[in-house]
Amino acid sequence: MSDVLRVTQARRGPGDHICWSFRGKSEFVQGARSLVSEGLERRERVAIAGPNPPDVLVDMLAGVAGVEPALASGQLILADDAALPGADPSGDPVREMAVLDAMTRDAVDSGFSGLRMVADVVHRVIDPQRRQSYLGFEHLFDRFCLDHPFTAVCSYDIEVLGPESTALLACLHRTATPEIASFHLGASSNADIALTGSLDGAVVDDLRRALGAVESFLGPSLRVSLSSLEFINHRALLVLDQFGADNGCSVELLDAPVIVERLAGMLALSAVRVVR
Amino acid sequence: MTTPDGSAGSSVGLLHELVLFDGIPQLLDLVGPAVRAAIDRGAPVIVAAAPPAVQAVRERFGDSVLSLPTADGARRPAAELAEIQSALAVGVGAHRVCFLTQPPVREGSWPDLRRAEAAVNLLLGDRPVDYLCAYERSALTEVMRRELRDSHPGPIPTLPDPAMARASSLGALLDGWFDAPRRAVESTPPALLLVDPRSVDARRAITKSCAGIRIDLDAMVLAASEMLENARRHGRAPVTLRLWPGPDRVVVTINDRGVGPSDPFHGLRPRGGPAGSGGLGAWIAHQLVDVAQRRDLDGYTVVLSLEHGAAPLG
Numbered sequence: 183m184s185d186v187l188r189v190t191q192a193r194r195g196p197g198d199h200i201c202w203s204f205r206g207k208s209e210f211v212q213g214a215r216s217l218v219s220e221g222l223e224r225r226e227r228v229a230i231a232g233p234n235p236p237d238v239l240v241d242m243l244a245g246v247a248g249v250e251p252a253l254a255s256g257q258l259i260l261a262d263d264a265a266l267p268g269a270d271p272s273g274d275p276v277r278e279m280a281v282l283d284a285m286t287r288d289a290v291d292s293g294f295s296g297l298r299m300v301a302d303v304v305h306r307v308i309d310p311q312r313r314q315s316y317l318g319f320e321h322l323f324d325r326f327c328l329d330h331p332f333t334a335v336c337s338y339d340i341e342v343l344g345p346e347s348t349a350l351l352a353c354l355h356r357t358a359t360p361e362i363a364s365f366h367l368g369a370s371s372n373a374d375i376a377l378t379g380s381l382d383g384a385v386v387d388d389l390r391r392a393l394g395a396v397e398s399f400l401g402p403s404l405r406v407s408l409s410s411l412e413f414i415n416h417r418a419l420l421v422l423d424q425f426g427a428d429n430g431c432s433v434e435l436l437d438a439p440v441i442v443e444r445l446a447g448m449l450a451l452s453a454v455r456v457v458r
Numbered sequence: 459m460t461t462p463d464g465s466a467g468s469s470v471g472l473l474h475e476l477v478l479f480d481g482i483p484q485l486l487d488l489v490g491p492a493v494r495a496a497i498d499r500g501a502p503v504i505v506a507a508a509p510p511a512v513q514a515v516r517e518r519f520g521d522s523v524l525s526l527p528t529a530d531g532a533r534r535p536a537a538e539l540a541e542i543q544s545a546l547a548v549g550v551g552a553h554r555v556c557f558l559t560q561p562p563v564r565e566g567s568w569p570d571l572r573r574a575e576a577a578v579n580l581l582l583g584d585r586p587v588d589y590l591c592a593y594e595r596s597a598l599t600e601v602m603r604r605e606l607r608d609s610h611p612g613p614i615p616t617l618p619d620p621a622m623a624r625a626s627s628l629g630a631l632l633d634g635w636f637d638a639p640r641r642a643v644e645s646t647p648p649a650l651l652l653v654d655p656r657s658v659d660a661r662r663a664i665t666k667s668c669a670g671i672r673i674d675l676d677a678m679v680l681a682a683s684e685m686l687e688n689a690r691r692h693g694r695a696p697v698t699l700r701l702w703p704g705p706d707r708v709v710v711t712i713n714d715r716g717v718g719p720s721d722p723f724h725g726l727r728p729r730g731g732p733a734g735s736g737g738l739g740a741w742i743a744h745q746l747v748d749v750a751q752r753r754d755l756d757g758y759t760v761v762l763s764l765e766h767g768a769a770p771l772g
Contacts, residue, residue: 364658380658383687413661415683416738441676448540448742 195224196296196331199324201355203340203348203362210337214300215246217335221298222248222257226333227289231261232302257294263301268319271312276319279326286330296331304339313347317395320354325369327356350388354395367392373407373436374399381411381418389418393425400431405457409437416445419454426453471584474575476610477592478603482514485560485592492556492588493519501553504545506538507560507592515558533562535574536726536744539581546585554586563597566707566748566763569638570725572602575609576632577726633722638750638761643702643709650701657683657690660699664710667701673708673764677746682710684739685760689714693758710762718751718758725749 204210214230221228230239239260243249252258263269268278282299289297307313320336327334336355340348345362352363365385370376375396381389396404404426408414419442426433433454435442443456479485496503497519505515506526516523526533526541542557561571578589591610598606608631650667652660661679668675682699689697693714702709721729721737725744729737743749743762750761 380661382657382683383691384657413658413679413683415680415687416742417687439676441680444677444746445680445742448745449738 196226196333197327198333199327199356199368200333200335201348201352201358201363202335202337203352203359204337205341206339210302210339211242214302214337215243217298217300218243218249218258219246221300221333222252224298225295226298227257227259227292227294227296228252229259229261229285229297229299230301231263231266231299232337233263233305234302236260236262256292261299261301263303263305268303269306271309276322278319279322282326282332283330286332290331296333298333298335300335300337302337302339304337304342307338307343307347307351310347313351314391314394317350317354317392318398320351321368321375321392321395324354324356328369328371349385350391353385353388353392363388365389367395370407373405374401375404376407376410377414378410378412380413382413382415383417386417386421389421390425393421397429400429402430403432403434405434405436407436408439408442411439411442414442414445416449419446419449419451423449423451423454471586472579472582473588474578474582474610475588475590476606477590478595478598479592480595482511485511486514486518489515489558489590489592490518492590493523493558496554496556496588497522499553501555502545503556503558504542505558506533506541507558508562511560511592534567534745534748535561535571536741539574539578539726540728540741540745542587542589543581546582546587554588556588556590558590558592560592560594563593563602564748564765566709566750566761566765568602569635569750570744570748572605572609573632573635574726575606576628576635577723579609579611579628580632581723581727629722636718636751636753636758638752640752641709641761643704644700644711644761646702648700648702650699652699654690654696655686655699657686660686664701667703668708671703671708672767674746678708678710678762678764681743681746681749681762682712684743685712685762688739689716689758689760692716692719704766707763707765711759712762713757713759715757718753724751 202213204213218228218230230243232239234242240253249258266278266281267273286297307316323334326332338348338351343351349363352358353365353367356366356368358366363379365377365379365381367389368376368378406422422433431453434457435446435454436457438446438456446454446456477485477488479488493503493515503519503523504526505512505523507515512525526538538559538561546555561575563571575591582589591606593606609628650663652663655663661683664679664682665675668678686697686699689712693716695715697712697714700711719740725740728741748763752759752761
C-alpha cells in the first residue's frame with residue numbers, strides 16, 4: 183500500500199477527498215484492491231471508475247474477499263467513466279456533481295453508510311488546458327465530499343502526469359502525500375475556503391493556480407480559514423493579496439495565527455485583512 | 459543641540475544626533491530642549507524606548523508624547539526605521555518631527571544596530587526630523603561609542619554637495635559592516651545541521667530542536683525560513699543551516715558560498731517590488747529576530763538569534 187493510503191487508512195471515511203498519486207499500473211491495481219476491500223468491509227457502496235472496460239476491472243479485483251457477492255448485490259459498482267459528465271473534454275465537469283449526488287442518495291437509500299468512489303482519472307487531465315479547468319471541478323468535489331457521505335479517492339499516475347502537474351492537482355484535495363503537496367486549498371465548514379499545511383516560496387505558483395479554481399465562485403469577499411495552517415510566508419501572503427486585488431474582492435483571513443497577523447501588518451496589504 | 463530653540467532649524471533636513479547619558483534624569487536634561495521646542499511649535503514627539511524611559515519622558519513632557527507600540531524585548535532597528543518612515547509618510551512630517559529612540563543594545567543586535575544607525579542618515583537624510591539616539595553610556599564599549607560617533611553626524615544639510623559627500627562615506631560604512639564577528643557558540647557542534655534542506659523540512663527541524671525553550675518560536679521559524687529561501691534563490695550552494703539552542707539564546711546560522719547581498723541597506727528597508735522580486739524576506743527577518751551578517755572566506759552567513767524568554771507577541 184502506498185504511503186498516502188497507509189497514512190489515511192485509520193481516518194479514511196465519508197467526507198474525505200484523497201489524492202492518491204501512484205506509480206504505474208501494478209501499484210494502482212494493488213491500491214485499488216485494498217481500497218475496495220476496505221469500503222466493502224465498512225458497509226459503503228463502492229464505485230470503481232476509470233478508462234478500463236468492466237471486464238478488465240473485474241479481472242483487477244479477482245480474489246478480493248466479497249467482490250463477487252458485492253457485484254451481485256449492487257454494493258460494488260463498475261462505473262463507466264465515459265458516461266460521467268466529467269470525462270467529456272468538451273463538457274462542463276461541474277455537471278458531474280448532480281450525477282454524484284444522485285449516486286450518493288441511492289447508496290444511502292439502499293442501506294449503505296455512504297458512497298466510496300475509487301477513480302483512475304489521469305486520462306481526464308492529460309490535456310494541459312483541460313487540467314486547468316479541472317482544478318475548479320476538484321475544488322467543487324472537495325466541497326461535495328465535505329457535505330455528503332462520500333469518500334473520494336482520485337488516483338493520478340505520477341509517471342504519466344509528472345510531479346509538477348500532480349502536485350498542482352494534489353493541493354486541491356483534503357488529503358495527499360505530503361511529499362507531493364505541502365499545502366491544501368479546500369472546502370471549509372466555516373469559511374469559503376481553508377488553507378492548510380505549509381505555504382512558502384516553493385509553492386507560490388501552485389497557490390496562484392489553485393486560487394484560479396475558486397474564481398468562478400467568488401463574491402465580494404473570500405473568507406479563508408487558517409485554523410489548520412502550519413506556515414505561510416510573505417510570498418504566499420502577497421499571492422493572496424494580488425488575487426484579491428485582481429478580482430476586486432477582499433481576502434479575509436479567519437483564525438490566523440498571531441505571527442500571520444504580524445506579517446500581514448508588515449506588508450501593508452491592500453486586499454488581505456486579518457479578521458478576529 | 460544645534461540651535462538655541464533646540465531644533466535643527468528649517469534649512470536642515472535630518473538631525474541625527476547621538477545622546478550619551480548616565481541615568482534617566484540626565485537623559486531628560488539632555489533631550490529636554492529639543493523635546494520642548496517640538497511641543498512648543500505643535501510638532502509631534504515620538505518616543506521608542508524601554509518602558510522606564512518612555513514613562514519618564516511622559517511624566518516630564520506630558521502625555522502628548524507618542525510612543526511606538528512595540529514591547530522592549532521586540533524592538534529592533536529595522537522595525538523602528540519602518541515605523542518612523544510610515545509616520546513621516548502619512549503626514550506627521552507636516553511639522554518637523556522629534557523622534558527620540560533608545561535603541562536596544564543586546565549581544566545579538568549590535569551588528570545590525572550600527573548598520574541601521576548609518577542607514578538612518580541615508581534613508582531619512584532629506585526628511586525634517588530631529589532624530590535623537592539615546593544610549594546609556596555604561597551599555598557601550600569604547601569601540602561601540604566610536605562607531606556610533608561615525609554614524610551620528612548631527613545636522614545633515616539638504617544642500618546637495620555636502621549631503622552627497624556625507625552619504626557616500628556613510629554608504630561605504632554601511633556596506634563595510636557585513637562583518638559581524640563569529641560567535642563563540644559557532645565553534646561548538648550545532649544541535650542541528652542541515653545541508654541544502656527544503657524550507658519545510660528546515661522549519662520542522664527548528665521547531666523540534668527548540669521544543670521546551672521559551673522563545674518566540676514562530677518568529678524564529680519565519681525569519682529562518684525567509685533567509686533560507688533567500689540563500690537558495692540568491693546565494694550559491696551548498697546552503698547550510700545550523701542551530702544552537704544555547705543556555706540563554708537560540709542561535710541559527712544560514713551560510714551559502716556566495717558573496718552576499720549587493721544592497722548595503724539589505725534587511726533595513728523593504729525593496730517592495732512585486733512578489734518574488736526580493737528584499738522583503740530579509741527585511742521581515744530583521745523585524746522579528748536579532749540579525750547579524752558577515753562575508754568572509756566561507757561565503758555569506760546570516761546569524762539569527764533570540765534570547766530565551768522572549769515571549770511571543772499577542
